[in-house]
Amino acid sequence: MVNVEASEITGRAQIRAQIEKLYREGMVHGDDGFSQSLYPTSVTPGRGKFLGDLVRRIKPAATIEVGMGWGLSTLHMLEAMLENGGVRQPHIIMDPYQAKNYHNGARRVLREAGVDGLVEFHQEPSEIFLPKLVEQGRRFDFAFIDGDHRFDGAFVDLVFIHKLLKPGGVMAVDDTELDAVHLACQFAITNWGYTFEAGHSDREASPGRHRHRGEQPRPQVGAYRKPLVEGERNQLHFNSFFDDFSPYIRLNRLASNQLAHEGLVALREGDREAARRSFREAIRQDPTHAKNLFRYIRTYLPPGLARAFTGRSKRG
Numbered sequence: 001m002v003n004v005e006a007s008e009i010t011g012r013a014q015i016r017a018q019i020e021k022l023y024r025e026g027m028v029h030g031d032d033g034f035s036q037s038l039y040p041t042s043v044t045p046g047r048g049k050f051l052g053d054l055v056r057r058i059k060p061a062a063t064i065e066v067g068m069g070w071g072l073s074t075l076h077m078l079e080a081m082l083e084n085g086g087v088r089q090p091h092i093i094m095d096p097y098q099a100k101n102y103h104n105g106a107r108r109v110l111r112e113a114g115v116d117g118l119v120e121f122h123q124e125p126s127e128i129f130l131p132k133l134v135e136q137g138r139r140f141d142f143a144f145i146d147g148d149h150r151f152d153g154a155f156v157d158l159v160f161i162h163k164l165l166k167p168g169g170v171m172a173v174d175d176t177e178l179d180a181v182h183l184a185c186q187f188a189i190t191n192w193g194y195t196f197e198a199g200h201s202d203r204e205a206s207p208g209r210h211r212h213r214g215e216q217p218r219p220q221v222g223a224y225r226k227p228l229v230e231g232e233r234n235q236l237h238f239n240s241f242f243d244d245f246s247p248y249i250r251l252n253r254l255a256s257n258q259l260a261h262e263g264l265v266a267l268r269e270g271d272r273e274a275a276r277r278s279f280r281e282a283i284r285q286d287p288t289h290a291k292n293l294f295r296y297i298r299t300y301l302p303p304g305l306a307r308a309f310t311g312r313s314k315r316g
């Protein structure tokens with residue numbers, strides 16, 4: 001263990017005091033006198049508590065975190081680990097922008113709380129650092145991912161965290177209401193067999209855009225458990241993880257209308273192939289608009305028959 005006794009006695013109280021001070025003041029300070037608001041970067045008190053409670057319940061021995069920001073999530077996790085009896089091995093964190101963009105604010109926050117010795121910080125991007133840990137054969141019980149929120153970044157993080165988690169291990173992912181992060185998590189569920197463990201939202205997620213499978217609102221932080229036994233994956237088999245986007249298809253009515261208009265223009269000009277392409281795409285964008293299906297079928301009928309079929313007297 002890492003200096004557990006000393007840090008356990010003083011650490012918990014100091015961490016709590018530091019968390020409360022940061023939330024109260026709402027500002028963080030870099031080593032160079034730089035100051036900035038905690039938000040929107042930091043986890044909120046609600047998300048931090050959710051994270052801490054997960055750690056209290058799971059009691060992980062080995063933990064890892066992607067993206068350090070202002071260190072608030074790290075403080076919540078360390079506090080829970082100390083409550084669980086101590087930090088058995090340094091909590092690993094990586095963030096390439098801690099010095100450049102955050103003026104080492106999170107490292108200062110941990111130092112002031114007297115717990116910087118409980119973490120192992122790496123100033124590297126996760127996509128470079130996580131594969132190194134895989135190569136070293138490292139394994140973790142719990143991961144918190146709050147780094148690059150673009151789909152490629154989030155997906156790559158999940159790919160490597162999946163390799164690093166022990167069977168039955170848990171990954172908590174922040175900002176799961178975002179489409180990119182949500183999709184990456186859906187992939188873990190549908191293709192790796194992860195199960196949804198718990199979720200938290202600071203507010204009711206917006207009902208229209210952010211929908212979970214089965215029309216449930218998406219949480220803002222989600223926790224997912226790796227299966228104890230991984231299923232065999234067929235090289236060619238792929239489980240779709242885009243299901244949630246079916247409601248969005250209707251939202252593409254604008255695109256569908258534009259395509260249908262282009263199809264009608266092409267039909268009027270006698271270009272049946274172009275019209276067919278436009279109607280086909282219009283149907284794909286909005287399958288509920290049945291009129292486009294008839295228009296599409298018409299492009300296969302001889303012009304005379306098409307006119308008789310639709311009762312139209314114009315060309316096409």
Ligand SMILES: C[S@@+](CC[C@H](N)C(=O)[O-])C[C@H]1O[C@@H](n2cnc3c(N)ncnc32)[C@H](O)[C@@H]1O
Nearest residue numbers: 042043067069070071072073097125126147148
């Ligand atoms: C939302 S902040 C994390 C906030 C933190 N959880 C907290 O409570 O203060 C996201 C962090 O991810 C970091 N980040 C962005 N791209 C990254 C990458 N490729 N690898 C690791 N960290 C990355 C950013 O520098 C930023 O510090």
